[in-house]
Amino acid sequence: MEGKHHGRLRGGRHWGRVAHPGCTTTSSGGKIISQHSQPQKPTAAVVSQHRHSTGEVPVTVVIVNWNRRDCVLSLLDSLLLLEHRALTVIVVDNASSDGSAEIIRNHPLSVTLLENWENLGGTGGFNTGIRHALEFSDQEFIWLLDNDAEVLQDTLDQLVGAMKRDSSIGVAGSCILSPENRTVIVEAGGFVDRRSGTWTPNLRYQPYTPLQGKGLVEAVDYVPACSALVRVSVVRQIGQLDERFFLHWDDIDFCARVREAGYRVVSVLDSPAYHGAEKGYSSMTLYYDFRNALLYFGKHFNGVSLLRTYMNVLSNYMSSLVYMRLMGKTTLANYLGEGVCDFLAGRFGRSRTNPAALREQPTSKHSVRDNSLCGCTKVILFAVGSYEEIVSALAAVRVLSPLASLAVVVAADRAEAYRLPGVDRLIVYDLLKDGLAARLKTAGDILAERYSYGVTAGKGFTIPYAFLLGRNFTFEPDGALALSEVSWKSVWKLPTALLLGKLCAALLLIPACAAARIRVKLAKEPSL
Secondary structure (H helix, E strand, C coil), rough: CHHHCCEEEECCCCEEEEECEEEEEEEEEEEEEEECCCCCCCCCEEEEECCCCCCCEEEEEEEEEEECCCHHHHHHHCCCCCCHHHHHEEEECCCCCCCHHHHHHHHCCCEEEEEEEECCHHHHHHHHHHHHHHHCCCCCCCEEEECCCCEEHHHHHHHHHHHHHHCEEEEEEEEEEECCCEEEEECCCCEEECCCCCCEEEECCCHHHHHCCCCCCEECHHHHHHCCEEEHHHHHHHHHCCCCCCCCCHHHHHHHHHCCCCEEEEEEEEEEEECCCCCCCCHHHHHHHHHHHHHEEEEHHHHHHHHHHHHHHHHHHHHHHHHHHHCCCHHHHHHHHHHHHHHHHHCCCCCCCCCCHHCCCCCCCCCCCCCCCCCEEEEEECCEEEEEEEHHHHHHHHHHCCCCCCEEEEEEHHHHCCCCCCEEEEEEEEECCCCCCHHHHHHHHHHHCCCCEEEEEECCCCHHHHHHHHCEEECCCCCCCEEEEEEEHHHHHHHHHHHHHHHHHHHHHHHHHHHHHHHHHHCCCCCC
16 A cells, blocks of 8 residues: 555655546645646545554445534544454545644544545545545455444444344444434434335434344345445445435435345444434535435336336425425525436536525514513424524523423424423424325314414424414524514415426426436446
């Protein structure tokens, strides 16, 4: 490996870069800059590499980081405590601007730092590390970790043990637990749902303690890349992650390819890792959720099955697009529309839209900070944002309406996290899976209670049931409640969005299926 690097020693660490044909390097302020005679794919600067010589199975850890300095520092700290010592640790930094690279260089754990010249997303970042890891001929496994994951002493040993005992396993994932409630499962792998065109986490919000220590290994469709151990021989056989995804659906697609090659994908319940699920709705991921769902199902489905799934995916997302336009969120609607246009044109990878451009101007009229809501007796909170936002909103409502009973409306896959003290009622929904009867029942339950007002905690998305109330507020970052334009007077926008969304989906169905064949199935698969 040393022959692959060129540079100088600083403080006992080896500095340099990954060598590429046609490249020269110059040093600027201690950072290696790659210069090419003609345009090429971004290369990576590399600092230090180290492996332990023990009798254990050699494992290469690959971590991708982008502007999460504190998170990656915490993860490296937890790796120091691992019982498994035969490690090569690679951190791929996707051109962070928060000083992450310097923190990683100075960490006491021996780390190989690969610095990409631009943000290549989760897929490009992992592939940068995987390519480097495959240069180690004696490595049996590659351990993919998210930078905001937390692992325990035996997390890796449990994964390695499961794969050594069963050679049919191609990928083994940890049982992901909630950092907010460390005895609750976030997911133990999951399953792809053809009906809704999305995925369903396995054992979501189930108690972990009754399942711990029993040696349970569950076959699943996928495991998340936040803690996934991959057999090196499988990577050499099927190739790396498909960089067309950039982020979202990439690990699900990789696991599907592993299963199609005849290997099993499993979740090892005795391998705990912590990774938050309560991050709330993010407008930035809308594009990737939509476009990549079409890409995934276009790769792995055919015939009538593809038609049905595409109709569901297109109906859901086109209804959302129409709804956003009707609500005046033109920027987000255009962003979502860009997803389907790019899929039809075969444009993949990173979105052309800058995330900063997605910030919409607030539509609220004025804020409430006084005691005008003090006498309200029933309040309903719509949980859209992160766990911290929702808990803060609950506290704010308690201050403004101290005598009110409080209900929380929350998506089914998040419900268990919000059975909190002070919450008098939990109303659970699933917009993708609930049929008409279930939706009408939920609406009827909300109307029957005659709530004084509603509060949406989180930005960028309005739960449709909020339209049933005469008065709604949004919870602002400064702790105030801002009056919203959402009310029963504008409820007509919901059926309009659903109807027009299905019509648009029907018009796009055949072009989407054609694109799946021409742009996806006939395209070259990712290779090593």
